[in-house]
Amino acid sequence: MVEESAENVVPATAAGKKAKPAASDAPATDTPAPSGAETPAEKTVPPKKEKPPAVEAKPFIDFIQQDYLPALTQALVAKGITDLQVDLERSKIAIKGFETAPECNQVIGRWDRGSRQFNVYFFDDSIQGQRAISCVDGAHKASTLESFLIDERKITLDLLVSGVVLRLNSQKWLLRN
Template sequence: MEDKPFEEFITQHYLPGLTETLGKVGIHDLDLKFEQAKLPIAGLGDSECWQVIGRWQNGQRQFHVIFAKDSIQGPKYFCYADNGAQPSTLESFMIDERKVNLDLLLLYTVQRLNGQKWLVRN
C-alpha cells in the first residue's frame, strides 16, 4: 500500500483512515483536503508543497500535515491553530521514523492532535 504513488496513497488510504480514526474519538464534522498550497505561516516563502489540511468545529480547529517532497518517506511538518486563527509555528513531524507506513502516519497524527488536548479531555 505504501508503495503506491504518493497522491494515490494519501487520497485512497490516509484521508479515509484519518476520517475513520478521528470519527472513533468523536470528530464527525471533519473536513479534510489534500492540496498543493503555500505554507500557512507568514514569512516562510511562496513555494507550494503537498498538505493534508483538516478542519472541524466549523473551522475553529485546523491542522496541516505538510509533505516537503512527494513522498511519505520525505520530511514532514505539522502546524495547527485554534479559534479560527492562522497557524504560527511549523514543527518537524515524524523525524525519528525511518520507514513510514499508514498505521504510523495515522498514529502520529492522532497523537499530535491529542497533544493539543483536542481529542481526549484530561
C-alpha cells in the first residue's frame, strides 16, 4: 500500500470539497517572461488624447472675427443672399428707448443695397452672456429688440449661425412661403 504522508493530503472543507491550494503552495517559476511580453504591472496605459480647445473658447473678438463672421456669411450666401456685408461694430443700440444704454458689440449684417439689416447684440462681450437681435427693412429704424438664444445652456458657433438664419427666415427674408 501507498503510504499517505501529510504533504500529499489536502484537507477537506466543511462542505466536503477539496480546498484550493494556497498561493504559496503553487510552484515557483524562475523562467522570465518572453521578451516583448509585458506583465500586468508593466502594462502602460496610452495617454489620453487631449481635445483641441473649442473655437468658442477663443477670446470674444477673435472668435467673432475669425470664426463667426465667415461662418455666418457662408450660411447666408448659401441661402441666396447677394451683396452681403457682415461686420462687428461697437456702438450704441439704435432702437428708441435705448439711447442711454451703454455701447455693446454688435454683429451687423446688411444686404439688398443696404435696405435690409439685422443686428446681433452681445451685451457682455461674451457669446455665453446676454444676447439680442433686431431686424430692420428699408429706411426705417429698428423698433423691437428681441432676446436671442436665451434658453440654450451652451452657445456654439453652429447654434449662433443657425439662430440668425432661422430668425431671418422667420422674417421671410430668406425663403418665401
